[in-house]
Amino acid sequence: MNDPRFSTKQRILGAAEDLFARRGFAGASLRQVTTAAKVNLAAVNYHFGSKDRLIEEVFRRRLDELNARRLAALKGAMAGGNPQLAEVLAAFIKPALDLSLDREGGSAFVRVLARAYAEHNERLRRFLSDNYGHVLREFAAAFARLLPRLDKEELYWRLDIVAGALTYAMADFGVIKRRSGQSERDFRERAAEHLIRFAAAGLKEE
Secondary structure, rough: OOOHHHHHHHHHHHHHHHHHHHHHHOOOOHHHHHHHOOOHHHHHHOOOOOHHHHHHHHHHHHHHHHHHHHHHHHHHHHHHHOOOOHHHHHHHHHHHHOOOOOHHHHHHHHHHHHHHHHHHHHHHHHHHHHHHHHHHHHHHHHHHHHHHOOHHHHHHHHHHHHHHHHHHOOOOOOOOOOOOOOHHHHHHHHHHHHHHHHHHHHOOOO
């Protein structure tokens, strides 16, 4: 049986993800993608139609699964009828940090995600908002329930800062590095614990 991970489409997505991570969206050409994936330009056009669509599919491949896991965790946190702020934050934060541990290109995608924040690509921002904005809205509704004193604008300011801190942690930009002998998973779990406590304090701050 053919492994779908090594299909032509997946090879193209993997090569594009790696190149976008290293060179940015403008800096990586379709010719470089086809060379890295060992396919011709016709294959890219057949599967994606354009570079913009290829960029979107690089995000869709990771974010569909990530946000499904987030929403499932959020549903679990809210199901008991007495949700805790730390549980809702964990539902938002932990699946994202787990993505950075994915050996099948997760770390490269994290760098791509960081570039999406840094580069002013309005088409990409619109794509992310149209396709994944509902996830933030669901979490915002949960946080609003737990933090009724915050008005909507203040809540969104704070959530935007939490999301920025999460992206920073995912990309491993911080000065605190993994100790010798410490597993990457343990390091990420500690990062999640610290970020959840920090975010909870910031969200509750008067």
